[in-house]
Amino acid sequence: MYKILIADDEPLARIGLSTMISSAFDQVELTGSVRDGQEAVEAIQQNMPDIIITDIKMPVMDGLELLQYVHEHFEPPVPLFIFLTSYEDFQYVRTALKLEAYDYLVKMEFNKEILTQVLERAFLKVDEERKKYARAAESDEQANTNLFINRFLYHLLSGGYYSEEQVLDIARDYHQDLSADRYQTIALQLRYTDKIAGQKTQYSMYMNILNAVKTVISRYTRCIMVAYNHQTIGIILLLDKDADMKSICNHALSDAGNLCRQYFNIKLCSGVGMESGSVVDVASSFSCARRALNDAAGADDIIFYSVNHHLHQNADPNFSISELNHNLITALEHNDILLFDKTIETLSAQLDQSSPETVINMISCLIHWIINCLSNGEQLLADAFAKEPRGYQVLYTYHSRTEISAYLSKISQLVRGVMQKQLNDPKYKITMDAKAYIQEHIYNKLSLSEVASAIGISQNYLSSLFKLYNDLGFSDYVASLKIKMAQKLLATEHLKIYQVSEKLGFDNPQYFSKVYKKYTGYSPSEFTAVSQEQQSGSREKEH
Structure with a gap:
């Protein structure tokens, strides 16, 4: 037709x-x-x-x-x-x-x-x-799925999850097997010997290196690779109970280094974190791996982090990482300065109650959400720490509470300044009014012209403001909110897929399923099946 x-x-x-x-x-x-x-x-x-x-x-x-x-x-x-x-x-x-x-x-x-x-x-x-x-859509769908998987893994390494059950459930949704007896993390730094022209070329080389390293390490043990930033690859080793972790790391990283030097003309430097018995603790392990990486004297070094106390020694038992993450997301997404200040005060109090390693891991959560919630968040951090050779990652070289406290103060002042500037910007307020209208009418079939009319501006102007103040355009923002609500409805209200589609204003269930998979990496039926399986498992445990 x-x-x-x-x-x-x-x-x-x-x-x-x-x-x-x-x-x-x-x-x-x-x-x-x-x-x-x-x-x-x-x-x-x-x-x-x-x-x-x-x-x-x-x-x-x-x-x-x-x-x-x-x-x-x-x-x-x-x-x-x-x-x-x-x-x-x-x-x-x-x-x-x-x-x-x-x-x-x-x-x-x-x-x-x-x-x-x-x-x-x-x-x-x-x-x-x-x-x-x-x-192209098939290719984009696979790319989107890989993007969401990497975002989940990046979030995991940055301390974004506090429950092992939550991590494994999300991993299953993405068809990622993270089950293991022990976990080990590696921060792998790429030290380019030649200048690479163009971002596209550098990205292509980065991904080729990541895949090559994965091939080498997979000969020794199962592993998960994470594109962490343009110079660092995160690696999670999934180890058996009797595996010789140190031998595996030495042999696998040595082979990977030789391969990259021969075929890509780059040098690798590796920081190996502390071993963990729980997948949720890989964030603390990776924080240690990055600190070990900063102790490396030169290229091709393999540095193992060493500490004489337990991973969570001196950690405040009443402090909740999940609550920290929730408050940071809410404050940054809604430009709530009072909540942000309160959250920073809570985080600062941990300097006297937790070990430096634990506090650095907590500040990593703050960095993660600044990058993901603020427009140009990573560039803001890069500019603020431009004088530091390692940029904002200088945090992982610190050992004293005084250094960490000064870093937290600097980063919180930076974010507070951005938030205050946005509050004083009338254009930003228009964008927030539009978002509020969208959230209040999320069950409607929303259009750019409807939202623009509701807040009294032209649709072209609203479209340009969305592009200016958000990582997502208008249509993607509305779709992403609808998909979040769809997940909630499917999981908690036990509605059929066609009922959720109709409730959220989609034209038909087929289109809803297509949009759902684009934003989550899996279909609504797959999500429903996993959710029902989890609930069935929970009921069995109760009995």
């Missing part, structure tokens, strides 16, 4: 085109017949066509303006444009073709036969585009 939209300010032209198309093709749906470009935009927002047949000269918004608007404001694949023109408009046709119009029809010459020929060629082009974007 091919969808076609007709735009022409002459009623007879619209009727004639509609009649010829309907009589010539059974596989065509006419999505609309409108008078000008502005009405065409509204029709496109309601039902995206595959092909737009439009006059060049129209009131309000002409055909060329419509073409430019569609290419600027809608994500590909965008409709193919076929222009209607007269002889004297031929200069406009040249402009249209330069703007990537597909074809044109001369009004005084075209008939049903010519129209049919042009549309049949256009249908072949649409089929070609569909195949291309279907392949």
Whole structure:
């Protein structure tokens, strides 16, 4: 089925085109017949066509303006444009073709036969585009799944989870087997000997190195690789009860170093953390690994962290990492300075009650949420610690409470300044009003025009503000909130997938499932199956 939209300010032209198309093709749906470009935009927002047949000269918004608007404001694949023109408009046709119009029809010459020929060629082009974007979508889906998995693992290494059951449940959702008798973490630093031109090239090399190192280490033990930052790879070793951890690390890291030096012309330096019996403690282990890494004198060193006390020695038993994370997320996402200050005070109090290693792990949570919740968060940190050779990761070189306290003070002042600046910015307030409206009406089928109208601004202005103050655009932000609510409804209210789809304003369950998988990496049915399995397991334990 091919969808076609007709735009022409002459009623007879619209009727004639509609009649010829309907009589010539059974596989065509006419999505609309409108008078000008502005009405065409509204029709496109309601039902995206595959092909737009439009006059060049129209009131309000002409055909060329419509073409430019569609290419600027809608994500590909965008409709193919076929222009209607007269002889004297031929200069406009040249402009249209330069703007990537597909074809044109001369009004005084075209008939049903010519129209049919042009549309049949256009249908072949649409089929070609569909195949291309279907392949791209499959690739993007896999990339999105990998992105979400890496984000989960990064969160794990940064201390974002406090319950082992929670970690293993999420891992199962992503089809990641994190079960092991013992865990060991490694912070692997890449020391490039040659300057790499371009971010894309550096990213490609980074991923090639990560995969090569994984291949080497997998010969010795199961492992999980984490793209931690542009110079550091995080590694979680999943060890058997009787495995010789030190021997595995020495042999595997030595082989990996030789491989990278030979094939990538880079040197590796490794920090090995403390061994852990629980997956939730890998964050503390990784914090120690990074500290060991900073003690490495030169390239190719393998440094094992050593400490004479237990991992959680002197930790305050009443302090909750999960509560810390919750408060930080809430404060940063809602720009709540009072909650942020209160959370920093609680964190500062731990300096006198917990070991330096434990406090550094807690501050790692703060760094993690600054990067993930604040727009350009990582760049803000990089700028604040630009004079430090190791940037904001200088934290992992500190051993004294005085150094850690000064670091926490500096980073909290930085974030507080950003939050205060945002509160004083009227444009930011508009964005927050829009977010509040979206959250209050999350069960509605929300559109950019509806939200913009509700807060009294134009939809183009709201769209530009979302891009300015958020990592996600308007549509992605709304979709992500709806998917979070969907997870809650599926897990706690035991609704069917079609019921959740309808409740959250999706067009149909199939589209809902597609969006759900895009944002979570798995389908709603997979989530429901895992959730039911967990609840069944919990009931069995109770009995």
